[in-house]
Amino acid sequence: MDSQFFLSLVVGTFIGGAAGYLGSLMLSKRMALVAGPLGHLTLPGIALALLYGFDVSLGAFPFVILGIVLIWLFEIRTKLPMEALTAIVFASGVAITFLFLPIEQAEAALVGDISRVHLTEAIISVLVAILLYFVVNKIYPKIILINISEELAQSEELNIKKYNLIYLGVIAIIVSLGVKMVGGLLTAALVAIPASAARNVSRNLVQYAYGAMVIGIISSFLGILLYKLAGLPPGPLIILASTLIFLISLILKK
Numbered sequence: 001m002d003s004q005f006f007l008s009l010v011v012g013t014f015i016g017g018a019a020g021y022l023g024s025l026m027l028s029k030r031m032a033l034v035a036g037p038l039g040h041l042t043l044p045g046i047a048l049a050l051l052y053g054f055d056v057s058l059g060a061f062p063f064v065i066l067g068i069v070l071i072w073l074f075e076i077r078t079k080l081p082m083e084a085l086t087a088i089v090f091a092s093g094v095a096i097t098f099l100f101l102p103i104e105q106a107e108a109a110l111v112g113d114i115s116r117v118h119l120t121e122a123i124i125s126v127l128v129a130i131l132l133y134f135v136v137n138k139i140y141p142k143i144i145l146i147n148i149s150e151e152l153a154q155s156e157e158l159n160i161k162k163y164n165l166i167y168l169g170v171i172a173i174i175v176s177l178g179v180k181m182v183g184g185l186l187t188a189a190l191v192a193i194p195a196s197a198a199r200n201v202s203r204n205l206v207q208y209a210y211g212a213m214v215i216g217i218i219s220s221f222l223g224i225l226l227y228k229l230a231g232l233p234p235g236p237l238i239i240l241a242s243t244l245i246f247l248i249s250l251i252l253k254k
Contacts (some may be wrong), residue, residue, distance in 0.1 A: 005228055007122045008114045012220040014129040015177045016190070016238065020216020022136050022174050023191030024198060024209045025143055025167075041067035041093045042179045042187075061176040067093065068168060101177050114181045114224060114234050125177060132177075133213075135170055140209065143167055181220065182235035193242040194219060200249035215245055 042060035049059030074088075117125070142163050146153045153160055178187040198211030223238030230237075 004117075005224075006235070007117050007119065008227075009116050009221065009224050010123045010235070011122045012114050012181055012224045013217045014126045015174075015181055016194075016216040016220025017213045018129040018136075018216070019174050019178055019190045020130045020194035020198070021133060021209060021213035023169060023193075023195035024212035024214070025136060025140060026171070026191055027195040027199065027212075035049070042175060044093050045094050046179055055124075056181075057121075057125065057176045057180050060179045062174065064172040064175050065238075068172060117180065121180075125180065127252065128173065128177060132170055132173060135166070139163055139166055139170075145204075181237060186235055186239050189239045189242065190216075193239065193246050197242070197246040197249040200246070200253040215242065219245060 037081035041063050043063075045059035045061070045063035046056045047059075049056040142153070142158055145156065146158065146160055147162060150160055174191065175187050178190045182190050194215035195208075195212040197215050198208050202211050203206035219242035220238050224234050226232070226241065227234035227238045
């Protein structure tokens with residue numbers, strides 16, 4: 001096994017597991033598709049990273065944060081629906097991207113390329129994915145309680161704004177990591193499909209959360225392995241592996 005493929009496999013499985021675990025929380029809050037528009041917002045940052053040769057996750061993160069802040073400010077200013085403002089912001093980001101991104105690099109921006117990860121990037125990505133797991137694990141019951149009833153959460157003296165801010169920050173980070181694997185187009189699927197498959201076969205919240213994480217790991221492993229065997233882009237293969245597991249979960253669903 002060559003070292004580059006091994007690094008891709010390790011990084012992919014850690015990010016896939018963290019994305020699946022967070023996806024179980026996002027699906028519970030009906031926010032799984034939020035990762036899609038946020039993924040589009042990363043495209044200018046990915047383009048800059050590809051042009052100047054630095055880590056795409058590093059390029060993506062500031063643009064995700066900027067997009068979240070812009071949507072929040074526009075909502076306060078205009079009172080327009082969140083989905084309309086999200087569409088305006090992410091469409092503008094995509095348009096800006098293709099003004100200066102060379103067409104030969106468009107594929108890496110849109111569907112990712114985990115096969116080119118370097119050792120330093122791999123170490124940082126794995127450490128961040130582990131940290132994300134512990135943060136999500138810490139806030140998981142609080143976010144679930146806030147989702148059930150904000151009044152009940154307030155009666156338990158939870159700082160709702162603080163936990164929602166942490167939650168949005170975690171989503172921004174996982175989207176930034178996810179673009180390394182699946183690009184700016186497929187980030188919603190990275191968090192939504194493993195969680196959906198886990199929900200089909202789980203009997204309780206623990207099985208659901210950790211099932212989503214395991215399915216995220218397996219999907220990433222299979223997708224990168226298929227990339228090695230078939231030579232096709234790893235990002236779409238990861239999503240298709242996840243979709244296959246989801247279809248199997250429908251058969252097993254009781």
